[in-house]
Amino acid sequence: MRKKLRYLLSCAVAILMFSCPVWALREESPVHVTVDFGIYNAVKSGRYAPVNITVENNGDISEGTIRLYVPVSDRESYIYEQALSFQNGYIQEINFYIPIFYSTEEIRIEILDQKEQAVYSDIEPLNIQNDYGELFTGILDRLENAESRLNHLIIENDFDLSIREIHISTDNFPENVLDLDLMDIMIVNPSAEKILTDNKKKILDQWVEQGGICILNESSQEEWKGYGNGCYYSYPGDLFSQDEEDVRNIFLEIIGNDRLDVISNDILMGSSFDYWEISTLLNTADSDQKFSLYPYGVLLILYLITICPLAFLYLRKKKKSIYYGYHVVFCAVLFTVIIYIAGGKTRLYDSMVQYCRMIELRSDWINENNFISVRSPDNKENEILLDSAYTILPVQSVLDIYNQQEYQYSPNDYILKIENREGGNSVKIKNKKAFDTSLFLMNRTEENSENRSLEAQLNIFDNRVTGQITNHTGYELTDVFIAGYRQFYYIGDLKDGETAVLDGEELENYSPEYFSTVSGVLEDCHEGSAEYFISSSFSEPSEQFVTAGFVQIDPDFLQNEVYELSGTTIISQDCEINFTEENQTFYPVLEKRPTVISGNYRYTSSMMESESCVVNYCLGEDILIDYITFYTNNCTSGENTTYRHIFDGSAWFMNWESGQYEEAGELEGIFTAEQLKPYLNENNQIQIKYQDEAYGNNIYSIGLPFITVTGREENAGY
Numbered sequence: 001m002r003k004k005l006r007y008l009l010s011c012a013v014a015i016l017m018f019s020c021p022v023w024a025l026r027e028e029s030p031v032h033v034t035v036d037f038g039i040y041n042a043v044k045s046g047r048y049a050p051v052n053i054t055v056e057n058n059g060d061i062s063e064g065t066i067r068l069y070v071p072v073s074d075r076e077s078y079i080y081e082q083a084l085s086f087q088n089g090y091i092q093e094i095n096f097y098i099p100i101f102y103s104t105e106e107i108r109i110e111i112l113d114q115k116e117q118a119v120y121s122d123i124e125p126l127n128i129q130n131d132y133g134e135l136f137t138g139i140l141d142r143l144e145n146a147e148s149r150l151n152h153l154i155i156e157n158d159f160d161l162s163i164r165e166i167h168i169s170t171d172n173f174p175e176n177v178l179d180l181d182l183m184d185i186m187i188v189n190p191s192a193e194k195i196l197t198d199n200k201k202k203i204l205d206q207w208v209e210q211g212g213i214c215i216l217n218e219s220s221q222e223e224w225k226g227y228g229n230g231c232y233y234s235y236p237g238d239l240f241s242q243d244e245e246d247v248r249n250i251f252l253e254i255i256g257n258d259r260l261d262v263i264s265n266d267i268l269m270g271s272s273f274d275y276w277e278i279s280t281l282l283n284t285a286d287s288d289q290k291f292s293l294y295p296y297g298v299l300l301i302l303y304l305i306t307i308c309p310l311a312f313l314y315l316r317k318k319k320k321s322i323y324y325g326y327h328v329v330f331c332a333v334l335f336t337v338i339i340y341i342a343g344g345k346t347r348l349y350d351s352m353v354q355y356c357r358m359i360e361l362r363s364d365w366i367n368e369n370n371f372i373s374v375r376s377p378d379n380k381e382n383e384i385l386l387d388s389a390y391t392i393l394p395v396q397s398v399l400d401i402y403n404q405q406e407y408q409y410s411p412n413d414y415i416l417k418i419e420n421r422e423g424g425n426s427v428k429i430k431n432k433k434a435f436d437t438s439l440f441l442m443n444r445t446e447e448n449s450e451n452r453s454l455e456a457q458l459n460i461f462d463n464r465v466t467g468q469i470t471n472h473t474g475y476e477l478t479d480v481f482i483a484g485y486r487q488f489y490y491i492g493d494l495k496d497g498e499t500a501v502l503d504g505e506e507l508e509n510y511s512p513e514y515f516s517t518v519s520g521v522l523e524d525c526h527e528g529s530a531e532y533f534i535s536s537s538f539s540e541p542s543e544q545f546v547t548a549g550f551v552q553i554d555p556d557f558l559q560n561e562v563y564e565l566s567g568t569t570i571i572s573q574d575c576e577i578n579f580t581e582e583n584q585t586f587y588p589v590l591e592k593r594p595t596v597i598s599g600n601y602r603y604t605s606s607m608m609e610s611e612s613c614v615v616n617y618c619l620g621e622d623i624l625i626d627y628i629t630f631y632t633n634n635c636t637s638g639e640n641t642t643y644r645h646i647f648d649g650s651a652w653f654m655n656w657e658s659g660q661y662e663e664a665g666e667l668e669g670i671f672t673a674e675q676l677k678p679y680l681n682e683n684n685q686i687q688i689k690y691q692d693e694a695y696g697n698n699i700y701s702i703g704l705p706f707i708t709v710t711g712r713e714e715n716a717g718y
Contacts (some may be wrong), residue, residue, distance in 0.1 A: 030059025069108040083421040135159040141192035226542025282373035357565035372440040390442040477549030484545040510634035548572035587709040611695040625711040633703030644701035649692030653679040
């Protein structure tokens with residue numbers, strides 16, 4: 001019994017001896033760290049999440065480093081580093097923006113002292129839910145009455161997509177658009193709309209333009225307005241007082257099936273936004289760097305002729321065939337030297353940096369996005385020094401992040417290492433095979449202190465544009481164009497200070513998903529950038545137009561010059577557009593989404609993905625229609641299009657009086673209100689049935705005509 005007591009006492013003493021140093025270390029820890037991430041510590045895959053870290057120094061550390069690990073696989077991570085410099089009692093706040101993948105379960109934070117010794121290390125689990133999808137829905141200024149029918153409401157049963165309410169006050173509304181990247185929808189109540197500052201309204205506009213949906217609650221009238229990749233929806237009533245079924249239908253109508261598919265894909269795949277599009281954009285070969293193979297073919301033929309028949313016949317004639325072996329060696333060495341010298345321009349010695357720079361001008365600010373691709377001809381570490389004014393965001397695919405086991409954090413095992421330094425930022429790229437691609441995005445917003453602009457005052461009516469565009473960007477622009485949702489006009493070169501005058505020029509229609517329908521207009525090196533710019537600016541139907549042009553300038557974001565650098569720079573600005581002429585108004589897009597009665601129809605691209613479909617179009621309830629115009633959906637030019645073609649079938653209009661469909665004939669050109677009288681109901685709705693017999697013969701998408709409306713507002717007094 002005594003031996004047993006002694007044994008237990010010895011164990012207790014041993015435990016205390018080993019535990020006391022740990023307790024002492026915790027009590028005497030030189031730093032205190034608090035971490036906030038995402039939105040109320042919630043994140044979702046496929047997005048960027050803000051990580052806000054507060055470090056309080058309670059010891060004698062004067063300098064140090066904070067290191068953040070974001071695991072991408074079980075062995076490799078993204079690493080973020082930033083120097084710390086503070087005195088005893090000093091509090092420092094550090095902000096990072098990290099990508100969230102499907103399998104991202106945690107992040108690791110370390111604080112190193114001036115001797116590179118860890119004085120703090122902790123793992124922060126992420127509150128990520130991948131079992132079902134959530135629509136992060138921000139609600140501005142409804143904190144006093146938080147109860148509603150929205151929270152946890154199932155929107156889509158097939159994917160278990162539900163609403164997650166996040167209440168935000170106007171005082172705490174983010175000052176950076178990246179802080180809103182996790183949000184899908186914002187509901188702005190009237191009180192919030194009135195007191196949002198101009199800067200916060202600008203942030204909200206940027207967020208919508210990048211793909212957000214903003215619902216203006218309790219508006220005077222119902223209105224749907226596309227803006228960039230997103231939209232504003234004015235709801236004439238209190239959304240929070242509706243029953244669950246009405247709310248579900250409202251959300252489904254606003255979001256649309258296309259957007260639901262995108263949100264579901266983001267959550268399931270967890271890859272960074274537009275990864276494949278950006279990869280294609282930055283890995284398109286520059287036509288200026290293509291080298292002809294003809295010289296090498298000629299050299300090879302000369303070598304073979306010289307080393308074989310000519311030499312053999314000559315030496316045989318001279319009866320010196322014994323020297324043929326020496327001749328072969330000599331010719332091999334000679335032609336090796338010649339080919340090596342001739343191919344000097346084709347060999348790569350330094351890493352290649354390709355970029356696409358997109359500069360967006362506004363009256364008071366300039367937003368700049370730089371998409372960067374880095375590749376090396378051999379397996380080595382790259383380090384790029386960048387301007388510290390940019391926020392750096394990795395762009396990563398989903399391919400190698402599944403089936404993770406226990407994470408192994410090491411400062412030497414990383415894919416990308418971002419170091420925020422006082423004089424500039426450093427991006428280190430490691431563990432990449434030869435010619436493997438590393439992608440990242442650099443973003444910054446600055447004041448437009450020099451009043452740079454690509455100013456356009458235009459009138460667009462019946463698909464013709466009149467007005468003028470003036471270049472005040474400070475650069476000589478090439479390939480200047482006007483673009484809207486499915487409408488395009490090419491201008492050409494525009495010198496600084498020069499004005500281009502347009503006088504009723506006809507706009508070219510194109511399929512929103514296939515900018516190649518206007519291919520051949522721009523220079524080859526600009527086509528890829530223009531296609532991405534167009535697709536990212538007009539993925540939603542809208543009346544918005546932009547002017548844009550290309551400029552040949554050396555980028556100033558790269559501080560070291562040891563790379564093969566190539567790329568394009570595009571400058572753009574929103575247009576001021578007038579759609580009226582005399583007493584008529586031209587509506588380039590419909591005010592409401594069409595209702596699909598049957599079949600598979602995509603509104604954003606006006607394409608049918610079934611043999612037939614029936615679509616109900618609302619042409620505008622408050623419009624006195626004079627005529628509607630059908631434009632051909634050019635979706636096939638410029639590339640292999642075996643999986644799509646232009647609609648070439650039969651169409652029928654619904655006769656609302658008889659309840660029967662009547663053949664419409666060829667859907668092209670103008671149909672007057674008198675012609676359409678039997679087919680327009682009291683709400684200005686027209687229902688069209690499309691049938692295309694070619695579907696099924698390797699055809700998966702059929703471009704249906706675009707519809708525009710020309711008329712007058714009912715209350716205009718005409």
